[in-house]
Amino acid sequence: MKILTAAQTKQVDQATIQAENSSSDVLMERAATAFTDWLTARQSPAEAGEVLVLAGPGNNGGDGLVAARLLHQRGYSVRVWVLPAEKYSADFTVNRQRLPAVVPVAELASEQLPTLTTNTLVIDALFGTGLSRPLEGIAASVVQHLNAAHARVVAIDMPSGLLTDAPQPKDSAVVHARHTISFELPKLAFLLPQNAAFIGDWHLLPIGLNREVIEQLETPMYFVDVPTLAGKLPKRAKFGHKGTYGHALLLAGSKGKIGAAVLATKACLHSGVGLLTLRTPAVGYDVVQTAVPEAMALVDPHQDFLTELPDLKSYSAVGMGPGIGQQTATQEVLAQLLREAKMPLVLDADALNLLGQQRELLALLPPDTILTPHPKEFERLTEPARDDYHRLELLRAFCQQHQCYVVLKGAYTCLGAPDGRFYFNSTGNPGMGTGGSGDVLTGVLTALRGHSFLSALDAALLGVYAHGRAGDLAAQHTGEAGLSASAITRFLGPAFQELTTTEPF
């Protein structure tokens, strides 16, 4: 699914209206009807109480006015508050006129603000994607009043005051919504941690925007859902054998962190790898042979940490990092790996920290290497980010400079590609914020990079999605608090199964 800018969204709106030979108020009616359907399916008139609709001067306000009319028609008690402005959009004006006279309408003013309690249901239709600057004056006062009351706010399209795809000026007033109901495609602002408190839970409602126009628009940003991945993971071949699916090598573990190696190993085995060898310090031998008998253990001569790179010639992909520690000898192993590897690489955790300590090693990264940092690890490779937008700029520059893929982990993990594109993942849950989840991802990605039939991009997209999906499936059984990294590995199979192409009949 594409992520479009505010400007592109406007373009799609207009093209949709043109293609349908209709008018903008028809599209507004559709959007507001979808919004109202969403709301009324969740709140009866009695549960909602008096619904306050705050309407701004543009089409976001227009959406609010249509919703007010529809809610009134459906038996809800509604009161509208309009933001004073020099001019109102045409569709605002049309829908202001269409509002039944019995619906009370008042103008917002600093000395006249609605009375709010924590239980008041407020529809925030002040500003949407047309916001061009931070809120000030009466608009800012209304937003501050709303936030101070902790009312139940449902925002239409955007929480008012929040920019769709640009950094937010510091301390600007932005609505804190419980839900943000947007249309058709996700917006970049929804995916950034710094906006979580404004957006609440977001939901997308289809409103029949023109598919062809969306297809044609160029964007460097995608939201990865099932349709994005359709057809990428082939069914296993009838006569396939272990050689068909690659021989992966994992370099993982050190004394006290052999568990990280076990988790990555299990994950790799549950992600379709043909053969797997684990290189771990001698201290891990018994553990690994017992915990993961399917993997071959190739122990390092050192008892506690990795000191020697094994011969690489048998392997189709190598993953390094989980639990390896940051010993100088291990750094040497990493440097040698970067110099010698002719096969795809996945680097995680301490392998990234070691790279951060010796940045000249970055020049040795083989093209299409996948790095999987969380934001702190990413900073160690680059520089501290001012905010989430700056972090994305750093990500793009890093991927382009080093011609690598970076899986920037988080709630919406962002895969940066060497061509400057971003792919935000849609699966996963907060239960995955627990030690070892990242080790599991390394195992998954190493397995997929060993599949000669997958490109680096497709391996990364499939792996990140399946990892999150496995976390979601596991959480259905364990709950989020009860989720462990081991549980994620147990649901990788079903997650991959869902993504596997079925033969056409």
Ligand SMILES: NC(=O)C1=CN([C@@H]2O[C@H](COP(=O)(O)OP(=O)(O)OC[C@H]3O[C@@H](n4cnc5c(N)ncnc54)[C@H](OP(=O)(O)O)[C@@H]3O)[C@@H](O)[C@H]2O)[C@@H](O)CC1
């Ligand atoms: N996209 C879709 O699929 C569909 C979109 N639809 C809806 O349309 C919405 C976009 O509508 P929109 O373009 O009229 O913009 P909107 O957010 O109402 O604000 C613009 C007004 O605010 C003003 N203004 C701006 N910043 C300001 C500030 N800081 N302080 C004060 N004023 C400020 C600005 O004036 P100006 O910048 O010219 O001064 C202008 O008057 C979209 O979010 C969705 O809800 C649906 O109806 C149909 C399907």
Ligand SMILES: Nc1ncnc2c1ncn2[C@@H]1O[C@H](COP(=O)(O)OP(=O)(O)O)[C@@H](O)[C@H]1O
């Ligand atoms: N709130 C969340 N929603 C979705 N996924 C999450 C969330 N928190 C963490 N994750 C996922 O869990 C994994 C955590 O990785 P990482 O931070 O490296 O953990 P560890 O080092 O403990 O293994 C990442 O894949 C991340 O995307």
Ligand SMILES: [K+]
């Ligand atoms: K809004």
